[in-house]
Amino acid sequence: MAGEIPDLHAEERTGTGKGAARQARRDGKVPGIVFGGDVDPLPINIPFNTLLTRLRQGRFKATLFNLKVDGHDDVRVICRDVQRDVVKDLPTHLDLMRLRRNTKINLFIPVEVVGEEVSPGLKKGGVLTLIRPEVELMVTAGEIPDHITIDVSELEIGDNVSISSVTLPSGTKATIDRDFVIANLSAPSGLKSAEDEEEEDAEAEVAPDEVEAINVED
Structure with a gap:
């Protein structure tokens, strides 16, 4: 309740x-x-x-x-x-x-996160972003939940949690029809920077070969 x-x-x-x-x-x-x-x-x-x-x-x-x-x-x-x-x-x-107890209403319900201590993505330094700390649900006035729960215990870097993966309380449903994202687990900024540098280095290494290939063809 x-x-x-x-x-x-x-x-x-x-x-x-x-x-x-x-x-x-x-x-x-x-x-x-x-x-x-x-x-x-x-x-x-x-x-x-x-x-x-x-x-x-x-x-x-x-x-x-x-x-x-x-x-x-x-x-x-x-x-x-x-x-x-x-x-x-x-x-x-x-x-x-x-409101009567059986009246249907739209309310914003808080999101609670569990499983952070065992999430492999978080252990690797990933950053969990709660995109929607509250989710608008259609609920029954007499049975309004305290919160909904998302489990991130199996999330890897790059994964997300959408509303379709959440078990909603009985008698409730999301007011948005599409499968929207509630939270995502992204790489830390330092890791992103390192990956970007590696990609740039790889491109730089490839460039001379491409030039040589063109000269050979000529």
Whole structure:
């Protein structure tokens, strides 16, 4: 199951309509609505700076939150829309959806690496690059995994790990259809430089022979 789900604090908004929303913005808050889950919609306000910080952290619409509103039970929500000012591009309203346990959602799940201590490629000095430290998966709200695991114990220099080689938790699947790379094991920069020099030396050695062959033909 998922680890710590971030809290999102809000307050219930008294009054609805454009007037109440405009007042909320004047007070430094962003009005919003929480809907779904066979419960009446709940109008809320979220501090502007709090929401802006969350948005700048990225992936706001793909993050599961634990919504906390005084006087109401905590509930898991995911953002379905953020309306922005057309000129300033700042948030003016947001829609949050309550989730049932069987709701399917897209979330970024962290990648955990195992087998580094026995990887033959790493023992030879290879460099492991985690191209995707998180992978976007379609998951069930009630069964969100903490992470997915990639095993690099048999990787040699030049090998990679793609999503097709990863055993995903039951009920989840990648949101990207193609077989994308999650991590690769490359040669260290020093070894690359040495190989490049060897190739250049080999080319230089071949060059005189090629010239001589041309002269003979002439």
